[in-house]
Amino acid sequence: MKKIPLFLLTTAALIFAGCQAPVENPTVSSPSNVNSIEFFLDASGSPYYRVKHGETVAVDSSAMGFDFQGQPPLKSGLKILRATERPFDETWEMPWGEQRTVRNHYNELLVELEETEAPNRKWNIYFRAYDDGIAFRYEFPAREGVDTLIILDENTEFQLAGDHDCWWIPADYDSYEHLYNTTKFSEIDAIAAGARNSLGHTSIPQNAVHTPVTMKSGDGLYLSFHEAALTDYASMTLKVGEAPLLMASELVGSDRFGYKVKRALPFRTPWRTVQIADKATGLIASRLIVNLNEPNVLGDVDWVKPMKYVGIWWEMHLDRSKWDYASGKHGATTENAKRYIDFAAANNIGGLLVEGWNTGWEYWTDPVKREGVFDFVTPYPDYDLQEVVRYGKEKGVELIMHHETSASVETYDQQLDTAYALMESLGIHAVKTGYVGKIIPRGEYHHGQWMVNHYRRVLETAARHKVAVNAHEPIKPTGIRRTYPNAIAREGLRGQEFNAWSNDGGNPPEHLSIVAFTRMLAGPIDFTPGVFEISLRDKPNNQVNTTLAHQLALYVVVYSPIQMACDLPENYEGQPAFQFIRDVGVDWEQTLVLDGEVGDFVTIARQEKGTGNWFLGCITDEDRREATIDFSFLEAGKKYRAAIYRDGPNAHYRDNPLDIAIEEGEMDHNSSLSFTLAEGGGLVISLKRVE
Ligand code: NOJ
Numbered sequence: 001m002k003k004i005p006l007f008l009l010t011t012a013a014l015i016f017a018g019c020q021a022p023v024e025n026p027t028v029s030s031p032s033n034v035n036s037i038e039f040f041l042d043a044s045g046s047p048y049y050r051v052k053h054g055e056t057v058a059v060d061s062s063a064m065g066f067d068f069q070g071q072p073p074l075k076s077g078l079k080i081l082r083a084t085e086r087p088f089d090e091t092w093e094m095p096w097g098e099q100r101t102v103r104n105h106y107n108e109l110l111v112e113l114e115e116t117e118a119p120n121r122k123w124n125i126y127f128r129a130y131d132d133g134i135a136f137r138y139e140f141p142a143r144e145g146v147d148t149l150i151i152l153d154e155n156t157e158f159q160l161a162g163d164h165d166c167w168w169i170p171a172d173y174d175s176y177e178h179l180y181n182t183t184k185f186s187e188i189d190a191i192a193a194g195a196r197n198s199l200g201h202t203s204i205p206q207n208a209v210h211t212p213v214t215m216k217s218g219d220g221l222y223l224s225f226h227e228a229a230l231t232d233y234a235s236m237t238l239k240v241g242e243a244p245l246l247m248a249s250e251l252v253g254s255d256r257f258g259y260k261v262k263r264a265l266p267f268r269t270p271w272r273t274v275q276i277a278d279k280a281t282g283l284i285a286s287r288l289i290v291n292l293n294e295p296n297v298l299g300d301v302d303w304v305k306p307m308k309y310v311g312i313w314w315e316m317h318l319d320r321s322k323w324d325y326a327s328g329k330h331g332a333t334t335e336n337a338k339r340y341i342d343f344a345a346a347n348n349i350g351g352l353l354v355e356g357w358n359t360g361w362e363y364w365t366d367p368v369k370r371e372g373v374f375d376f377v378t379p380y381p382d383y384d385l386q387e388v389v390r391y392g393k394e395k396g397v398e399l400i401m402h403h404e405t406s407a408s409v410e411t412y413d414q415q416l417d418t419a420y421a422l423m424e425s426l427g428i429h430a431v432k433t434g435y436v437g438k439i440i441p442r443g444e445y446h447h448g449q450w451m452v453n454h455y456r457r458v459l460e461t462a463a464r465h466k467v468a469v470n471a472h473e474p475i476k477p478t479g480i481r482r483t484y485p486n487a488i489a490r491e492g493l494r495g496q497e498f499n500a501w502s503n504d505g506g507n508p509p510e511h512l513s514i515v516a517f518t519r520m521l522a523g524p525i526d527f528t529p530g531v532f533e534i535s536l537r538d539k540p541n542n543q544v545n546t547t548l549a550h551q552l553a554l555y556v557v558v559y560s561p562i563q564m565a566c567d568l569p570e571n572y573e574g575q576p577a578f579q580f581i582r583d584v585g586v587d588w589e590q591t592l593v594l595d596g597e598v599g600d601f602v603t604i605a606r607q608e609k610g611t612g613n614w615f616l617g618c619i620t621d622e623d624r625r626e627a628t629i630d631f632s633f634l635e636a637g638k639k640y641r642a643a644i645y646r647d648g649p650n651a652h653y654r655d656n657p658l659d660i661a662i663e664e665g666e667m668d669h670n671s672s673l674s675f676t677l678a679e680g681g682g683l684v685i686s687l688k689r690v691e
């Protein structure tokens with residue numbers, strides 16, 4: 001007899017108990033009946049939901065509830081007052097993005113609940129069924145005599161239907177800069193994974209993962225759990241395994257205040273989301289997260305300009321120069337900035353980031369002295385801010401401002417208005433912010449409610465001054481860019497910089513093949529691709545673990561409206577492959593996710609807005625593989641001039657990363673070609689329409 005594992009029996013028993021005598025089962029299906037959500041109360045009046053994809057259970061019966069300060073928990077003794085369904089279908093335009101128009105098509109179910117006994121609290125849950133996933137959020141209505149709710153715990157469960165393959169990072173309350181782990185759900189060990197990283201500061205209090213966390217079920221269903229519209233609330237991490245195959249929300253709290261969330265009534269929580277797809281590529285194509293956000297509140301944002309940029313940046317990570325003036329190797333000098341501006345102007349690159357331009361860097365990593373020292377308006381003596389801006393404008397290159405806060409957030413808050421007013425007065429329309437270190441005020445975490453509100457305050461202040469924000473050490477993206485389209489990009493992952501200095505061998509070749517199906521589902525990524533001097537001669541113990549063709553492919557595969565050409569100008573000079581970076585677009589009419597498997601490879605084609613040109617990128621992990629590209633996405637009856645950049649015959653990310661073959665040809669929509677990608681390799685093709 002086949003033995004049934006004990007944990008499966010326990011799950012079955014739990015679910016059976018949960019299913020007893022449901023009062024009513026309002027159900028909502030997605031527009032094409034692909035996904036459905038069923039809501040029910042068990043015999044004790046506890047709420048549950050269950051998600052199906054066709055006949056397959058995507059999320060099994062899962063409970064919902066809250067613990068509060070000064071009030072009984074909300075989790076049982078409920079009755080359904082009303083269940084109302086509402087269809088919705090709109091098409092909206094992205095001011096910049098992966099595609100010009102987005103269809104937001106769903107059916108919504110509003111379930112209004114009330115406690116059957118005193119205090120007879122009311123509680124509403126909105127469910128939305130989309131063809132590419134589902135979402136739900138809670139609403140706490142106004143209540144006589146209660147103005148504020150203090151949430152000690154949100155207990156939203158996600159009961160998995162099997163021991164799925166998972167791609168996850170530990171739920172570090174201060175960082176997303178971890179390498180992805182690939183394990184079965186039952187093997188997730190966030191504490192052990194946290195201990196393996198080379199980060200300066202981490203806070204991983206329990207076995208929980210960050211979102212988006214992506215999974216593949218035994219029967220080949222792809223699921224990604226995340227949240228949308230994270231506003232005035234704490235970030236949701238997912239705690240693993242309090243019962244078999246169970247994940248439950250664990251909000252990032254505040255040690256200062258001892259709670260997770262404090263909100264005035266009435267309010268709605270962020271959406272809890274599950275993207276669902278039959279193929280891995282469907283996850284990347286899904287626009288669920290942005291669709292769940294409110295429309296643009298900023299109106300016309302023609303000052304937000306998608307662009308490529310260079311920076312006085314990589315040279316610091318290579319230790320060639322320094323951020324601080326006292327080092328004697330100060331990188332942000334007027335002269336150096338002009339050198340980069342000349343390079344950008346000559347190479348179709350619209351922006352220049354200058355880090356280390358302002359006073360305060362002497363103390364930025366000092367645990368004590370870093371408070372109150374950064375100044376966001378005063379340049380070091382060898383940097384003439386006005387002159388750099390003027391010179392850039394003359395050459396058609398915009399300055400991107402830099403604000404490293406060293407996580408001294410109150411110091412930054414105090415200067416926000418002045419700092420952004422300075423930018424507006426100089427006609428600077430973009431800033432890169434940074435939050436390295438433990439948050440000051442102490443007791444707050446990067447991903448708690450207080451910081452969520454800080455990041456939003458920065459976006460709002462920036463918008464008032466017509467500035468777009470690229471946040472590093474950010475709060476994770478949850479689609480807020482729809483509402484605030486000045487949220488152009490953010491870091492929120494282990495970026496390229498780790499390849500320059502991490503002591504764990506750098507990002508492995510599979511890194512971006514996982515990121516594309518996890519972090520990238522949340523929103524644009526400032527990964528800073530484009531290292532050409534891959535073996536890093538300045539850093540004998542470090543190397544970038546990709547081929548050159550893979551670096552090029554990242555401009556297409558990793559979505560961001562701002563893309564850095566991160567290497568030093570001298571490393572690009574005379575390099576034929578650099579032509580691809582000159583040519584590649586940054587703003588897209590449409591995006592097609594052609595092929596891919598999580599952690600193995602991914603192929604994406606994007607059509608540039610305005611020109612109709614296509615750019616195709618493909619990356620692989622540490623395995624060599626064949627990629628067959630079918631060009632039927634090209635417009636029928638048109639010819640395209642193709643420039644192909646592929647791994648050379650001897651390319652290998654470790655031993656021979658620079659072996660690249662560049663070919664030209666003509667392509668049309670009947671073309672189909674096979675390519676070999678090297679270990680850690682890639683492929684890019686630019687396709688310009690022949691008029
Ligand atoms: C961390 C950021 O990710 C990096 O890009 C930046 O150079 C440093 N902080 C300094 O601000």
Ligand code: CA
Pocket residue numbers: 177472473491495
């Ligand atoms: Ca960082």
